Amino acid sequence: MTRFAEQRSAVRPRRVTIAQWPGIRAPRLLRAGTETETLAGYHATLPGPVRARVSLEELAAAAEAIDLRGRGGAGFPFARKLRAVAEHAETGGPANVVANGEEGEPASAKDRFLLATRPHLVLDGLLLTADALGAARAVLYVSEPRLAGIAAAALAENGHAGRVEVFLAPAGYVSGEETSVTRALNGGPAKPVDKPPRPYQSGVDGRPTLVSNVETFAHLARAVRLGPNLIAWDGAPGSPGTTLVTVTPDVGGATLLEVPFGTPMRDVLGHAGVGAPRALLSGGFFGGFVPQESWAAPIGHRLMREARLSLGCAALLPLTESCPVATAADLLAYFDRENAHQCGACFNGTAAMARAVARLRDGEAADKDVEALARWSTSLVGRGACGTLDGAAGIVAGLLGVYGTLVREHLAGVCPLCAGDPHDPAETRFRITWGDLFEEGEPLTRLSRLRRTHESAR
Ligand SMILES: Cc1cc2nc3c(=O)[nH]c(=O)nc-3n(C[C@H](O)[C@H](O)[C@H](O)COP(=O)(O)O)c2cc1C
Ligand code: SF4
Structure with a gap:
């Protein structure tokens, strides 16, 4: 068994808990x-x-x-x-x-x-x-x-x-x-x-x-x-009803909940047992990093747009142990593997961003890498046939925008969190398999x- 396989099997299976949100009336x-x-x-x-x-x-x-x-x-x-x-x-x-x-x-x-x-x-x-x-x-x-x-x-x-x-x-x-x-x-x-x-x-x-x-x-x-x-018994004014949310942390079990619109994201995290994470992404791989001052934003399409956030497919990704830089490297590697390799800007641009953030994670990046990342995070937007490239560019924009200080620290050397990261680079740390949801x-x-x-x- 390889080192990564051993570490991965230590965190598998990632069971999904179905949690009932209190007080839903419909x-x-x-x-x-x-x-x-x-x-x-x-x-x-x-x-x-x-x-x-x-x-x-x-x-x-x-x-x-x-x-x-x-x-x-x-x-x-x-x-x-x-x-x-x-x-x-x-x-x-x-x-x-x-x-x-x-x-x-x-x-x-x-x-x-x-x-x-x-x-x-x-x-x-x-x-x-x-x-x-x-x-x-x-x-x-x-x-x-x-x-x-x-x-x-x-x-x-x-x-x-x-x-x-x-x-x-x-x-x-x-x-x-x-x-x-x-x-x-x-x-x-x-x-x-x-x-x-x-x-x-x-x-x-x-x-x-x-x-x-x-x-x-x-x-x-x-x-x-x-x-x-x-349906309007639950929810917020102008946003009636509920929505399904998956809370998938970097390590440990995930939680699936039905949540009334208007519920603060922070409360949803608390209910899922990850009340005080190190960092947070909303809207799945597409949505990007959420600055800490927005963690109390209410769940909802319009409500989150007002806070310049994305509900996306309503997956919340709290980081409890991982570094945001290592996580960005993980997501970009995923986008690099999973894009359809049809649009030059997407497969070349995503691969370049993935390599640069991986160098940052490994303490091998130079100023010019960060400058290039800043350029790509805006210049590549809208240049693919689908939104995948925008998702990858959004991860980079969020990393530089929300974690600029951390990025500069990474330029100075390897961070202790990234050095100890047990993550298998060939698979994203956030995947929920069928076996996590149901018995195989x-x-x-x-x-x-x-x-x-x-x-x-x-
Ligand atoms: C790269 C990419 C992947 C997508 N994957 C899914 C998916 O797996 N399931 C899904 O329902 N919508 C997915 N969507 C959104 C669909 O394009 C489409 O907007 C959606 O299915 C429409 O349904 P809705 O209006 O009910 O959201 C994806 C969009 C993009 C850009
Ligand atoms: S932008 Fe979409 S269609 Fe184009 S290569 Fe990327 S994933 Fe494929």
């Missing part, structure tokens, strides 16, 4: 147990009989009433996307709808857990949308075979196996980007393409395509089934309408 989105909810169990959570269909206007109104914003990262208003797809479908033929359950973000566990435990809730949101749009195809896009099996079993149970396709994509950081999704569904590799056109204009089969995250569809189904008033060895359900993309397409 029926919860997050179930405590790891078993899969049955259709009867799902219906039992609803206050009335389930209407099979709602109109497009009713669906948009329900989404607007709870200010439903995408949970996949960008926080885009769902009703606006729905209307844009419907508008393009008037001329571009019937629309298609895709529920994005890829969860490429290593530090996030919410989508996989939600889909594994509440497949009927997610499928309800997907079916409501597909029917309201009169969609030609409704697709669930995942990369975890066990999730595909769970979804196929749920579809056999609810009688919609002929309506919803389950698509098994290759796993990867960029596989869940919306144009990767539509490209993979069109038979290509799961890699981003230049925009426009965006999927709402032309996506799967060249048709207007609504791609939304699986948690977004779950909140949509709740808005329709429970009603916006019940569960049998795969036989799939009905499952298609598998060719791994070589990656």
